[in-house]
Amino acid sequence: MNASTYSYQFKPEKVRAEFFRLLPISFFVVAFGAAFGLAAVQKGLEPLQAILMSFTVFAGASQFAAVDMWGSEVSLIPLIAVVFAINSRHLLMGASLYPMLRDMPPGRRYGLLLFLTDANWAVSAQEYQSGKRNLEVILGGGLVLWLAWIFGTWLGVYFGGLLQNPKSLGLDMVLGCFLLSMALGGNKTPRTLVAWTIAAASSLAAWKWLPPNTHVVVGALAGGAIGFFWLEKKPTDTGQAVAEDGGSS
Template identity: 55%
Template sequence: MSAELTLKGSLSGFKRMAPLSLFVVAFGLAFGVAAIQRGLSGLETLLMSGLVFAGVAQFAALELWGPEIPLIALIATTFAINARHLLMGAALYPWLRHLPPLQRYTSLSVMSDANWAMAATDYQRGETNIGILVGGGIALWLAWMLGTALGVIFGSGISEPERLGLDVIMGCFMLAMLVGGKTKLSMLFPWSVAAMAALLALYFLPANSHVIVGALAGGIAGLFLPDTPKPKETSKPKETA
């Protein structure tokens, strides 16, 4: 089986992703508001959305934003949150290997959860249009930027943000992502370990270490889970595991 990346295919991917992208505008708006309230300038907020293009990691980075930005914590948190992309990319490898390296690694710069999910489903159905990943990714990126810009404009106009509850957007967003994933009940074990470790780190270890400590503790706890015959990402072909 082969696969190809064309302009026509990318346009069709863009059109398929466009309706879903409207939701991303709302998330981008939430991020723009949260970033402005955290003290980022409008330009910094737009740059972060444009270059990083990873919502959860961006929300988490806001937690680290202060008079001093802890570098190790920023790198570790960003990596830990985006580590899922390693598996997502790996699952699409059988498709992407048909592209020349330059196209392959450029296409991956717009890989996000939603267009990855569509691409992975397409791949499993035997379709050959990698444009769903690229065109879909561009649609998501534009929506994310539009939302961020709206949040930047809207956010600075809100005088008493606590009253509106906008400061809890991040927590609610993350919780929705956590619960919304296709998760097995056995995940409650590593998550409980992560919660305990994060709380202990919060009270007994240096500031901002709790996310890394909790994430690593949860990951290590995950090693003790029984081997499951079905991987979490349904689209991950067994022969590559």
């Protein structure tokens, strides 16, 4: 055991709690999955192929974009570019968890990352801001979101007609509202507000003028630059403080 080198205490019982914590949001993910399943079969995928895609890719927005490009043949480079661009936010999301993930053996670290998606990341990142280290939500929350996504796809490919218009029920806004509530629940220092303003402005500019799907990364990096140049003492960060207090003060 490498308990001394890798200090993160991963609690299995907490994984179960986090699974149930993200269960409510997963019901909505089922609806999205159903919408994807329906779109996929309409574009000519076999039901099992659509389910397989949800099983292995597990990244909704990029899957919608991919089946949008479907035809009798698919151009490989544009497909790769679109999937990469839409999912490139994972690069930043993963990086933001690194201060916790590095306290974990590499096998577990990358195993957890297979379940990384917007909602469970948002919970973990937000709790980290207030000094709590929660990687259990990546596994527990990721698992329930993944199962919901697969189950939803299954529903959509076989019973897609039942869900005529998820938009009319506001279901397309679930993830947006969830992410917004996570953002507003975190610490709001003047520095954060400046970073958010910069992030909002640059993501809008990128959305208007840069190639499609680059706006998240552009906005996030611009906001991060504020943090890079404007340091602020963060007394909340207890876990890190033990190891790094000497250097930071």
